[in-house]
Amino acid sequence: MSLIKWIDFPALGDERGSLVALEAEKSVPFAIKRVYYIFGTKTGESRGFHAHKKLQQVAICITGSCRIILDDGQQRSEALLNSPNKGIVIVDLIWREMHDFSKDCILLVLASEHYDESDYIRDYNEFQEILGN
Numbered sequence: 001m002s003l004i005k006w007i008d009f010p011a012l013g014d015e016r017g018s019l020v021a022l023e024a025e026k027s028v029p030f031a032i033k034r035v036y037y038i039f040g041t042k043t044g045e046s047r048g049f050h051a052h053k054k055l056q057q058v059a060i061c062i063t064g065s066c067r068i069i070l071d072d073g074q075q076r077s078e079a080l081l082n083s084p085n086k087g088i089v090i091v092d093l094i095w096r097e098m099h100d101f102s103k104d105c106i107l108l109v110l111a112s113e114h115y116d117e118s119d120y121i122r123d124y125n126e127f128q129e130i131l132g133n
């Protein structure tokens, strides 16, 4: 089974254009404590390469595209993020990597916790050990 869990964010568009609303504990399945965005990623650069012990996130590529790989220690799934109307949910203990950023990519991330470096698992072998693999 794929690790990719999509959320659809319907565009509340009219003749003027489009609008997407993100609501904590409604369309976004947790209380949002932090929002950040990744942009200006240089061609050929990849990001991520970590998991979190206790953090839920939703990632939405609001402009441009990138490819994301999710890994639960048993299997890897990948998805192309290329729509402001679709996000993916990333739960605890999922290794993530983002590749192939388009020049114009803006990757918006909603997070359930404040930034905490001690929540990061940045070593893939340590990730496997924490999972008991």
Ligand code: TYD
Pocket: 034, 036, 038, 046, 047, 048, 049, 050, 115
């Ligand atoms: P990092 O999480 O390593 O980026 P990615 O995994 O997406 O490639 O973050 C890069 C830097 O930004 C690192 O020094 C930590 C800092 N940072 C914050 O201060 N607050 C945040 O909310 C995030 C996500 C990162």
